[in-house]
Amino acid sequence: MYGPMSDPVEQAEREPREPTPATSDTALEPAALRALLVLGLAAGSVALIPFELVGSWIPAFIERNQLNPAYRLSMILTVLIAAVAAMAGGGIFLWRSGRAAVPRLTRLARICAVLPLAGLVPPLLWWAAWPDPLVGALALSAFVLAFEPLLRTSLVALREARLELPSFTLRSAARLRRHAPAVVTAAAILLYAAYMIYFTILNHRHFNTYSYDLGIYDNQFWQALHGHPFRSTPSLRAGNWSILRIHAELSLYAFLPFYAVAPRAETLLVLQSLTIAAGAIPIYRFSARRLPRSVAAMLAVAYLLYPPLHGANFYDFHFQPLGAVFVLFTMDFIDEGRTLLCAAPLLLALGCREDISFGLFFFGLYLALEGKRFRVGVVVAVVSAVWFVTIKFIVMPRFGTFWFADMYKQLFPAEDHSYGGVTKTIISNPWFVVRTLLTGDKLRYALQVLAPLAFMPLRKPSFWILLIPGFFFTILTTEYPAATQIAFQYSCHLVPYVFFSTAVLLAELRSQPPGRQRYRAALVTLVVASLLCTIRWGAIPPRPSFQSGFSQVRFAPLDEADRNLAAEVAALAAMVPFTASLAVSEAELPHVSARPECYALRYGFEGADYILYAYRTGRNGSDKAEAALKTGNYVAVAARRRVSLLKRIK
DSSP states (O other): OOGGGGHHHHHHHTSSOOOOSSSHHHHHHHHHHHHHHHHHHHHHHHHHHHHHHHSSSSHHHHHHOOOOOOHHHHHHHHHHHHHHHHHHHHHHHHHHGGGGGHHHHHHHHHTTTGGGGGGGGHHHEEEEEEEHHHHHHHHHHHHHHHHHHHHHHHOOOHHHTTOOOOOOSSOOHHHHHHEEEEEEEEHHHHHHHHHHHHHHHHHHHHHHHOOIIIHHHHHHHHHHHTOOOOOTTTOOOOOOTTGTTTTOTTTTHHHHHHHSOOOSSSHHHHHHHHHHHHHHHHHHEEEHTTTTTHHHHHHHHHTTTTTHHHHHHHHOOOHHHHHHHHHHHHHHHHHHTTTTHHHHHHHHHHHHHHTHHHHHHHHHHHHHHHHTTTHHHHHHHHHHHHHHHIIIIIIIGOOOOGGGGGGGGGGHHHHHHHOHHHHHHHHHHHHHHHHOOOOHHHHHHHHHHHGGGGGGGGSHHHHHHHHHHHHHHHHTOSSGGGOOTTTGGGGTTTTTHHHHHHHHHHHHTTTTTTTOOOOHHHHHHHHHHHHHHHHHHHHHHHHOOOEOOOOOOOOSSSOOHHHHHHHHHHHHHTSOOTTTEEOOOTTTTGTOOSSEEEEEGOOOTOOOOOEEEESOOSSHHHHHHHHHHTOOOEEEEEEEEEEEEEEEOO
């Protein structure tokens, strides 16, 4: 798509900029007509914007073509008048100036080449106008892909006319130029951390977090703090080390001292938000070594505005986002040449989850193949491969198996329902694999991951190797919708690698001759794409509808009902002896999960001494509580307006 043989803009850049006066009318007419047409489209598109900024008619207009006839007529007339006026003005200029004016008019049209897209922006920002996520993703992606080549045409024309845009580097005092980007980045990190801490805790106190997965992790941290390694009773009621059959999250112990300060679920939300925010630091440092510091700050801010990161940050607590940050620090230290210093984040990344090592293996392979850090790349690849094989296929199976291989169940051959079977299918039947990939949900997901970065991670084949792990853990899955939604944590397998690729590509574009303007166009497109995608899919600023995990995040302040429910849950939980086993409904469990025996009621009440549940419908576990009452083995010992406590009597 972006190769030199297929880029008409770059081809035009290699041709003479000042066409010589034509010698015939037929030679002049096409160029003049094209210029007039572009000017008309630009004027009409700009004239459309005031209409789009007034009222709330756009959703019905985009989705069902519904609009007040009088308003539609006035909009059409305004657009036509603006377009005709621009074309007439250009025509009069040609008529009065003759053939010599054609190059100048053509240059003006090229300067305005990006303006025909202006009127398309406001509809893209209306969430309700695109109820089909795939259609919305396609529309936004098409805009981003069209914006960059048109902007590049405008920038080349501006350069020819000696009307340069302001430089992206600061022109003020040397000290300000040196320190301002770092200050901006630090401020953005602090603002992001404060924003996410406040709203994730608020969302939790709205009872919008669940046993899967915040309650599971809160209990796992609490158990580790009290001498029970890798035990989490909401997930598995077995003893110590049992969680290793699900995931090997050894880096839990690196965070445990911080959790010990305030051992409850809110602490995990704080730790997750702070760690994710810190990921902007290595992005800034890595980028600043090859790009202007101001551009490095832009990339760091783009990371903090990245919608897939927001979904992971709000969805309870997980180790993939933390692992992504440690991978970024590993990349930064390797790039800086501090190979010994990178050992710490590398080990922390490997310890976050067994599958993080899969991505690091391909990163090491990339470094080795590129030849820039051959020895370090080989070491990273070998260490990651050994870690992955040892943990995934030797250590974890000793503690049992879990269902995660079923995420690929369509790829299982009849004789082998395992990861090995998936590999057999990929090798022996690639066309079947392709069939499972060609779905609307997977296309939408790929666009949502890549569009905020203007598709830069796809522009060099050498970058594709970095996308393999994320591809394996997300798009390759079958019948597991969570893996292909940016509302979940799985996108973090891609986050460090797409930002690494983007920084490297921008540096390569910057090294090209300045007259090409590819670097500036790519940079501006990145900024525009990041803002549009954040407004469309992100969680900043607060909005009425933002999905994280399986639910909509609630940004509204706590109301009396929330406070009353919290008080009721706390009061009933206090009635349960601390050593007794307690089964709890979904949304209430993370609020009482810091105890020795806490079970997820949705999966059954068997073995529980007490049952605490809210009166809700759905899969929250209230149906299991009602079934427990019917057995005659439990009686209600306390009830409040919205929750009840049962005790086992037999």
